[in-house]
Amino acid sequence: MKTPILSDYLLQHFDKQSPGPSNQQLYRLLRKAILDRVLQVDARLPSSRDLARELATCRNTVLYAYDQLRAEGYIEGRSGSGTFVTDTAPQEGALNQTPMSHAPLGAQVAPILSRRGQELVAHAGAAAQQWGPFVPGVPDVVQFPHQTWSRIQKKVWRRPSPDSLTYAQGGGYLPLRVALADYLKVARCIDCSPEQVVITTGIHQSIDLCMRLLSDPGDLAWVEDPCYWGTRNLLRASGLNIRPVPVDAEGMCPGPADFAAVPRFIFLTPSHQYPLGMVMSLARRRLLLEYASRNDCWIIEDDYDSEFRYNGRPLAPLQGLDSAERVIYLGTFSKTLYPGLRVGYLVLPRALVRSFVTGVNELHRAGTIQTQATLAEFITEGFFTSHIRRMRTTYARRLGLLQQLINKRFDPSVVQTIGSDAGLHLVLQLPDYCNDQELAAKATHAGVAVRPLSLYYHDATRSAQGLLLGYACVHESQIAPAFEVLARHIEHELWNKPAPLSRNDAEYRASRNKAVL
Structure with a gap:
């Protein structure tokens, strides 16, 4: 017995030449016919043989589609009668219990995102380009010792234990926590x-974990101004009130008005302020530690790239001075090894360890034990410290080359560099009349990915103008050509303003005009 409406519908849409399995195509067409009411409730479907013959396809194709529809409840077989469409519509009156919107069709009644989601998306700072000149904050992943890592990884994977392939417990792989504790004692x-070390997927997850376990919406947090955009956005998403505290040559510089409003958190990058690069003085460190101790504040110390200091030894972090255990220390391997590794860690005060171990297991179902095992052996065998020493030399050489180009091209009274004795980037400070966001957009379009300094400030009206130049991921042979592209964009910005350009401004203009003529 044929169903004329169904036959016409299937003959019109079923195409045996289309890519993909025919049985799935037929299943989707039949399901759509039922949902669109082409087939009404209790409509009888053709037998599998009849439908296969009508569509000129094999019977197994039809049987697959019928079996899948029957399993999902769209059709049912009735003994001695055939196969029929079932009634899948909501029960009568169920929707009447819910108030209906009377807004015009297509009108947006309410925002799709929550207020927290809107804040997060509106202030998102992650760039689309994460590699190339002069992307800041990215190490040279090409120089990573891939063969050594691969050898260790193969060894780890040769006979993995069942525990290493399931969810992680106890704050991460214990040998990695032991290796990290030993390394941090010597190097930092x-x-x-080891019990105080908890493994995470990076700084973002570490901060998120702190916010979830130690804060309530409306709590106050001090942040450096300027500061890392990711920290600020995580705090917004957690519903915290942010108080930007300006930085000076000694780091975060809170005033009387700041001290009067006691925060729940104080976020700091004391060893190498991000993005400006100054080092927090010992007096300022002791002041903030004493304040946190007296007022039960938590200091979140982000020690993101302190291994790369080119003048003298790396400076000791706040955590080493913290006798009251108010500092939560954050570290990551994104800058020292490669960002895609996604391994970071927290060093916690003893009173927080048990709760954080429970929290990371409950919220994130931690894993990656095989990766952590590889990293643990990479550290204990000495490859990590060797890699740091080698890359410190490489980055220092690239920094020196970039500084030479900047000093040769620009007058330091107009364009100057700051924060250039450590880390993976330097800041090219521009006159206030420049527009660093427009300049960065033009440079990025030309293939040189710099970041505007003004975006790191909490209040755009009080921001400084400048560009963040990451030199770590640029090979020496690429630095000069990439800088030439960037310099011409900077010069164009400066030429259109009433200010001097460079030491050779007049000669450069004359040669340029002569070339044009």
């Missing part, structure tokens, strides 16, 4: 036991 003067 951090006093901690």
